[in-house]
Structure formats: C-alpha cells, structure tokens
Amino acid sequence: MKLTRRKRNMALITLTPLVDVMMILLVFFMVTSSYLDLDMMPMVQSEAEGVAAPAGPAPTLLIRITANGEARLRGQPLTVQSLATALQDAPNARVLILPSGGANVQGLVSAIETATRAGADNLRVVRLEAPE
C-alpha cells in the first residue's frame, strides 16, 4: 500500500529577525565606537628611521618650559618667528626641549608644535627621571 504524504506548505522566511539583529548591531557600533578626530606626535622612534647623529659638534638651541607651561628660548617667550630666526643663524642646530616637571602635557605639545612650525627637524625632549 502506498501512503501519500500530504504536502506541507513551505515555511515563509520572515525578514523581521534579520532587521532585529541588524538594529542591535547598529546600536552596538554607534554606542561603543569613539568618533574623536585623533592625531599623534612621535615620542620614541626606532633607530632605523631616526635622525643620524651629526658628525661634528652641532650647536644646540635650548627651549625651556616653565612650570606654568610657557615655553622660553634664550629667556624670551618662544614664538615661531624667534625660533626660525635662531635656526637661520645655525641651520643644523639640535633643538632640545627641557620641560619642567610641573608643566602639563598641553605645554609640551604646544612647544613641540611651535618648534615644528619653525622648521626644527632635529628635535629632542629631555626626559626627566622617575621620582623614586
């Protein structure tokens, strides 16, 4: 005897769960991502791409950052103009930044920015030792 199975209707694939999942993913990415526009300044660079040490004794320009965050060059407030003039007199001079430990990060970053604007390419920050 042959029993014929009754044909069932194909189950309809509903799109609603797909929309739900995508909605959850959308909310997840919107909430967890950060949308700040960020840039960077190098602090330590590998020797391969670092600046080669000059052969002779190079002149040094010292920029001090005071405890309240002001940058000073030769006792005068640091400006792009003053550093550019000083660099014209000594084209391959090293620029050293000597920060006070009490200055804040914004002060250091502003001084580096001014020095970069003035065209200093051999720029070093004197690091402070860790207080024990």
Added chain:
Amino acid sequence: MKLKRRRQPPPQETIVSLIDVIFFLLIFFMLVGRMDATAPFEVSPPVSTAGETLPKGGTTIAVAEDGALALNGEAMARPALLARIRELRAQKPGLFVRINAHAEARLTNLLPLVTALEQAGVEDVVLVVTPHPA
C-alpha cells in the same frame, strides 16, 4: 454633485527598504568610528595642529589628570603596567604604544613613563593629540 473617488488599496509597505537603510547606517558607523578601549577615567587629549595621522591598532596607555594609568582600558599601577608591556613586547617585538594623556596631566607623570617604556625595549611610542578641541 458628489463625485465618488475610487478607493485605492494602500500600497504594500516593504520591509526590504528598511533593511537597506539600516544596513547603510551600520556600515557607515563601522567605518567612521574607531573601536578603542576607553579608559576608566576622563581623558581629553592635548590640542595641536602639527600632529600626524594616527595609525590604527596598537596598545593604548591612558594617563589621567592626576597621574592614574590604564592599559587598554584597564586601570593598573605603574609596575604592573610596565610588566604587562614587557610581556607584550616579548610576544611582538615591533610593539606600537600610544599614550593618551590628559592635556592637564603633569609631565612628571608622562616623561618618566616614556623613558621606562624605552628601557623596556619599546621602539615606537606616540603621544595622542587632537586637532580640534572637544
């Protein structure tokens, strides 16, 4: 005279267009945002227009205004953080570390840390800045 307007059947609302829009939004937010571990404290990076483009990825050290530290979003003290960095450095020699320091943090909390990172053998350390104040 009153004219009877023939009633039109309401157009079928398709869910497919909704899916399309949500899909576009999803891709948009995935591309625009960056998935970073956020520090457990407030960090607003210093403002500078002289920064270079920040590459993706890397290990993030956050420095709070009062000098508290966090590694990849997890608050930890300095010795533990440096030990963890040494471990990571051993696994991956070209480790890229970015320091996300609060603009008002004192340099005594930042510069010795950079020196310690360099002594730990990290060759690529950058300071995160933002071109626009928040």
